[in-house]
Amino acid sequence: EVQLVESGGGLVQPGGSLRLSCAASGFTFSSYSMNWVRQAPGKGLEWVSYISTTGTIYYADSVKGRFTISRDNAKNSLYLQMNSLRDEDTAVYHCARVRRYYYDSSAYFRALDYWGQGTLVTVSS
Amino acid sequence: EIVMTQSPVTLSVSPGERATLSCRASQSISSNLAWYQQKLGQAPRLLIYGASTRATGVPARFSGSGSETEFTLTISSLQSEDFAVYYCQQYSDWPPLTFGGGTKVEI
Numbered sequence: 734e735v736q737l738v739e740s741g742g743g744l745v746q747p748g749g750s751l752r753l754s755c756a757a758s759g760f761t762f763s764s765y766s767m768n769w770v771r772q773a774p775g776k777g778l779e780w781v782s783y784i785s786t787t788g789t790i791y792y793a794d795s796v797k798g799r800f801t802i803s804r805d806n807a808k809n810s811l812y813l814q815m816n817s818l819r820d821e822d823t824a825v826y827h828c829a830r831v832r833r834y835y836y837d838s839s840a841y842f843r844a845l846d847y848w849g850q851g852t853l854v855t856v857s858s
Numbered sequence: 859e860i861v862m863t864q865s866p867v868t869l870s871v872s873p874g875e876r877a878t879l880s881c882r883a884s885q886s887i888s889s890n891l892a893w894y895q896q897k898l899g900q901a902p903r904l905l906i907y908g909a910s911t912r913a914t915g916v917p918a919r920f921s922g923s924g925s926e927t928e929f930t931l932t933i934s935s936l937q938s939e940d941f942a943v944y945y946c947q948q949y950s951d952w953p954p955l956t957f958g959g960g961t962k963v964e965i
Contacts, residue, residue, distance in 0.1 A: 768955070778894075778902065778945055780955035791953040827901060834907050843949040844892040844907035851901060 735759040735847045737828050742852030749818050749856070755811040755828030755849055763806035766831040768845060769813050771824035771854075781826070782813065796822075818856045825851035860884050860948050864958035871963065877933040879961045881946035886926045890950035893922055893931045896960075897942045905944075906931065933963070941965055 741753040755767070769781040782802040783791045790802055801814040811828050832846035861884040871877050881891065889909040894902040904913045906922035909929055919934040933940055946958040 770955075777960045778896075778947075778957040780953075780957070783953065783955070793954050829902075832907075834911065836908065842890060842892075842908035842911075844904050844913070845894075845902070845947070846904045846907075846913065848901040848903070 735830070737830065737847055737849035739826060739828055739849045739852040742826065742854045744855045744857065745818055746858050747819060747856055750814070750816045751818065751854060753813040753815065753826055753852055753854070755813075757809045757811065757828075757830075760830075762804075762809040767804065767811045768829045768831060769802060769811075769826055770829050770845070770848075771822075771826045772851070773821075773824040776824075779824070783831075784811070815854070818854075820856050823854060823856045825853050827851040859954055860887060860951050860956050862946055862948055862956050862958035864944075864946060864961050866961060867959070868962045868964060870965070871936055872965065873936050873938055875936055877936055877940075877963055879931040879933075879944055879963070881924075881929040881931070881958050883927045883929070883948055883950075885951070887948045887950035889925050890948055891922075891924070891929050892947045892949065893920075894945045894947065895940075895942045896945065902945065936963070 736758045738756045766785045768783045784802045799817045803812045828849045829845040830847040833841040835841040863882045865880045891909045893906040896902040910922045921932045943960045943962045945960045
């Protein structure tokens with residue numbers, strides 16, 4: 734059974750730092766790209782960051798320069814280092830697996846097929 | 859950045875009725891669209907990928923259609939467990955990955 738379990742959230746003051754972790758099990762972690770997606774209280778889903786199997790990394794403009802995504806395939810874990818935190822970073826942070834659905838020999842659709850329950854990050858003084 | 863717009867924001871339906879949710883992309887995304895269901899306090903669940911293909915284990919009452927810029931998620935006969943928030947998401951031109959604002963399906 735595929736499982737993604739986030740941890741590391743908590744209350745932090747503006748300007749502070751946190752490191753989130755996502756422990757993966759039930760699949761070959763090194764074979765999948767991963768994302769962080771967040772959800773502010775009562776709001777919709779917002780993509781945060783992506784890391785591929787080969788280390789390609791992307792960030793949302795809202796977190797670029799402040800957040801760093803990384804992965805440790807030996808530990809089956811995904812991380813998000815969050816620095817210079819702001820009030821607007823308050824959210825539940827989910828990790829999500831990227832699945833490729835091939836409809837041709839080389840063409841595929843992507844979707845986020847498994848998500849963790851999330852860890853709450855609260856930025857407040 | 860591709861903007862995804864969902865309508866309506868809230869859809870009030872009765873159990874057994876049909877629900878039709880819309881999602882519009884600000885530019886063509888071909889069929890690179892997914893739909894997710896999120897119940898209160900839970901993680902999102904993948905329902906549809908490639909605009910029209912049900913993910914594993916998703917009941918047949920859920921169907922997706924559309925291409926380019928206009929997409930629809932239809933729930934043919936609402937069950938009590940279907941009352942939730944539904945999000946569309948494009949995976950065509952990224953980063954960034956973008957989601958719609960969601961449609962809440964309520965009783």
